[in-house]
Amino acid sequence: MKRVVFTLAAVSSFFAFTSIAAAATLDQVKSKGFVQCGVSQGIIGFSSPDDKGNWTGFDVDFCRALAAAIFNDATKVKFTPLSTKDRFTALQSGEVDLLSRNTTWTLDRDTKMGLNFAGITYYDGQGLMVKKAMKVNSALELSGASVCTQTGTTTELNLADYFRNNKMKYEVVAFATADETLKAYESGRCDVFTTDTSQLYAQKLKLAAPNDHMILPEIISKEPFGPLVRHGDDQWFDIVKWTLYALVNAEDLGITKSNVDEMLKSPSPEVRRALGVEGSSGESLGLTNDWLVRIVKATGNYGEMFERNVGASTPLKIDRGLNKLWSKGGLQYAPPIR
């Protein structure tokens, strides 16, 4: 009889375990006290550890903004560096709460993989880097070249498409990590190193003689990057999505890290709603009404985040280009907070 009871207990504990797995992400994050954020393994300006071991960069700041919105403390976030190969499995299995790394929004990933893209933090395109000594001026002169790239990326697929489309032969050598790929390119195994343009600028800085290499003018693909969450938790999806929109809206409304306290007194109804002086935008998300104030105080608005990490004052000197606000000729646009 005891054995029967034991078996029943074991079976029922299995079911108990199953139901735990379905709990809301926001509650889980609140109870463990931090956001677990999947980032790339080290791209200068986007996510890389500094000399003190603190993660810095554009993708990292997005997670800090999210932590600020939830906890009013941008440090309550832990980072998991993930390779392109492991990133989706880590998110699917619940090892991380979100991915904030250079991951391209594609239909397959948005549907079949059970993931949701929360918006576009960075509009990018794939570029090609070659040695200046090769005297190549266009990607169309690359027929027969060996190309180093990272495995399991859209880059690998775009490369195949581009060469096939232009009826050029090529050889692809695919590595698991960005560093291995760059090392193989530098050793002369490949004529071309290809990845997203933003990352090309960052990786070029890691080469022994960055000035011996050049980035070809062609952009061979669309690469919209954004944070991702799992299917099945709409509240968490909304929070991540609106953290991005908060950053863009803040820039749009002229709210910056330094003037956010003054802006609380602003008569503009749009600003008052955004900052939670009027309305209850934060509560609708399951956060507090000063959520946007918390975000901007922690990381600044979208434009500040961009300039601080990858803009003209940094070694990367990336032009904002497509990432300018819609009102300034770019593509960054956010729905209104109301």
Place this chain on the structure above:
Amino acid sequence: MTDIAKTAPRVRGSLLTDPRVRSLTLQLTLLVLVILAGWFFVENARSNLAARNIATGFGFFNSTAGFGVSQSLIPYSETSTYARAFFVGLLNTLLVSGIGIILATVLGFLVGIARLSKNWLLSKVAEVYVEVIRNLPLLFQILFWYLAVLASLPSPRQSVSFFGLAFFNNRGAVVPEPVFGEGSGVVGIALLAGIVLTLIVRFWARRRQMQTGQIFPLGRLALALIVGLPLVAFIIESAPITFILPELRGFNFAGGIRVIPEFVALLLALSTYTAAFIAEIVRAGILAVNRGQTEAAYSLGLRPGPTLKLVIVPQAMRVIIPPLTSQYLNITKNSSLAVAIGYPDFFALFAGTTLNQTGQAIEIIAITMAVYLAISIFTSVLMNWYNSRMALVER
């Protein structure tokens, strides 16, 4: 339960103290628990996949892969399916582990025997080789061959040329590619005939040696048959096989067969690493043969060479084969470290790229496990069969 109860001798007392009932109940409970646990894991995965709308099933095999591969033994292009990419990877793994097994066995036997040599220098060199190679991590050795040795070869434009026929550079080795024209079938048949004739002569020579003790010089005849016959056919058919010479065009060589450096680095690392272990196994096997066997062979007038070949090694093989099987299995499994240097082996192509592009981790990891298991079991079965053939036959 009733069957056992009938045949079992009646034991006094309650069912609770009956050892048969107790053990049966325990085993049944365990079985139920194992089935429940298995069911739980399957059900848990299924419901979670469904809740998150993650695609399941094996339909992805028929979709277009869309990525390129640097080495393929069967025709493959970006428009091929994932199923084809699966076979490309599998063949690449089998190629590197198959050649690796042959090289490691030859090198391992040579080094193992050299370690037992009376020549001080030779045995010390073998000892240093074994101790250095087997005490360094394999991944390190793969990266050493790839980044330190092969990457330091010159670029394609400054290739090391071998009489203008073969070229070596940091993109690998390029050798002439044979083109089989009309009449090349005759050459093939001649080669086959040469091999068959050699085998027949060898069979006859063995029997004659058993009966009369006379040794037949097989080596020269075999050379004449296997090389000479096809050569004669080649001349009679007025050179049906031609070669395309590699030629530098643009960035790389065009024409010819290219061996990629990733393959060479992986093969060198795998075979030298495993050879060090095989050398120790061979040494142990030879030392396990009683010293009296050598003395008996010498007293019969056999020289050291034939003694080793005819008396020692056949007996040593019985000790060598079982641990040798493990080393062969290790080579196949270790070849998955290829992912570090971008060699498109099964693991890199299927459990890496394909998994990432389709996102179907559970199916792909399960298939990957099944494939490695199948390769290993096949190797084991083959080696066990060989072992039973070599086993001591008692008369």
